[in-house]
Amino acid sequence: MNVAKDSNSAETDNFPYRYDKTHDSVDIKANYEKLEGKEVSVAGRIMQIRSLGGVRFFDLRDEKGDIQIMILRNNLTKEMEETIDSIGRGDIIGVRGIVTKSNAGEISVSCKEATILAKNLRSLPEKFHGLTDVEERYRNRTLDLITNLKVREIFKTRAKILTYIRSFLDSHGFIEFETPVLQPTYGGAFAKPFITHLNALNQKMYLRIADELYLKRLIIGGYEAVYEVSKDFRNEDIDSTHNPEFTQVEFYQAYKDYEDFMKLTEELFRGMVKHIFNTETITYQGQKLDFGKPFQRIYWVDEIKKQTGIDVADLDDEKAKIVAKQENLTTSIPNASHVADALLDKYIKPKLVQPSFVIDYPVYMSPLTRRKRGNPKLTERFEFYMGGIETGNCYSELNDPIEQRKRFEEQEIERKKGDEEAPPSDRDFLAAMEYGMPPTAGMGIAIERIAMVLTDNPSIKEVILFPLVKGQDSK
DSSP states (O other): OOOOOOTTOOOOSSOOSOOOOOOOHHHHHHTHHHHTTOEEEEEEEEEEEEEETTEEEEEEEOSSOEEEEEEOGGGSOHHHHHHHHHOOTTOEEEEEEEEEEOTTOOEEEEEEEEEEEEOOOSOOOOTTTOSOOHHHHHHTHHHHHHHOHHHHHHHHHHHHHHHHHHHHHHHTTOEEOOOOSEESSOOSSSOOOOEEEETTTTEEEEEOSOSHHHHHHHHHHTOSEEEEEEEEEOOOOOBTTBOSEEEEEEEEEETOOHHHHHHHHHHHHHHHHHHHHSSSEEEETTEEEESSSOOEEEEHHHHHHHHHSOOGGGOOHHHHHHHHHHTTOOOSSOSHHHHHHHHHHHHTGGGOSSSEEEEEEEGGGOTTBOEETTEEEEEEEEEEEETTEEEEEEEEBOOOHHHHHHHHHHHHHHHHTTOTTSOOOOHHHHHHHTTOOOOEEEEEEEHHHHHHHHTTOSOGGGGSSSOOOTTOOOO
């Protein structure tokens, strides 16, 4: 059979441009009693070929699963026999045939006609083990998706998460917007940015680390509930919960505070789990997470003080160095913010298996957040955890431009001391705030980390289709 034209042509001979597919593997298996004896057309990739007693069997895999194709030669024309003989493992074919069962009782399609739709020019991994090398799976995700149905299900679940979040926010009156990825000043988080250069303006630019400062401009401009599904970039370490390129959803609502958003977050996640799994209880790494119960609240400054005697609300950089040594903490910079974060990791995170709100952060850790009513050393901020993983961060947003300018100046001091994660002052954002910003609550949630928990995966690379892998040479 003529597989392809000469090397100067991108076209293939004899292969159709389209194929009329009437059913998929799941349809046929779910509706066997109605379809038995009827003609169907299916299409997919041949994963295995075997013969038994003069009958040839193809295992055909489509988007949803596998279906057995049964070939009895006495049902075929000579031309069709030649086509069948030319089909190899990994080829994509279309099959027209009758729904039946094999002698072993397996639901099958008895082939009347087969059409080759695309030839496979590479060998597939052995059937029973598939692609098992972890680094190779990440490096060659196309082959991983071909051979591992479980991996396909992971990314279907991830897609459902995003669809549900959008639907939830839309139903609560939020409007989706797009803000710049390429920014003259970065901000909205503690993170190192990726730096580039815009030739047209001869100007240094940054890939955004967060959407916050632009979405707040929309609130100032008169929208009352906004959100963005975004790709953000942070030039930091790669580990089980971090990837330099990641997806998050940030949403902001005027006239709300962080208490309102705790209620909204609980409603969002409880509904999401119920919608995707039809239950409020899931398992992550062997531990049951119950989204049906009220989410626990941990006031972490009080909790750290109770466990260690350290009052992180009063921590400064000099005290932080002493605490880091006493507690044997490893931080990139031994300043108050980094040491307080390390104390949270050491003493609080082990308690955060169930859906949890970690509440009220020191002012020095939260430069964009309003001070806590009744305690000016703290801010009205919470982080949301599940399965021990931080998946969301929320503020009662600071809306006083004078206080915001002061906080930015304090961050500039930290930057000069060597904290590369401290964001710079954003003069354009400050100017926007001076028009008047209403009381606002805002939150960012990490899509990959949610997907990790909801698909029971311990590594972020398992829920990113094409994660960064060192030395990605073409194969």
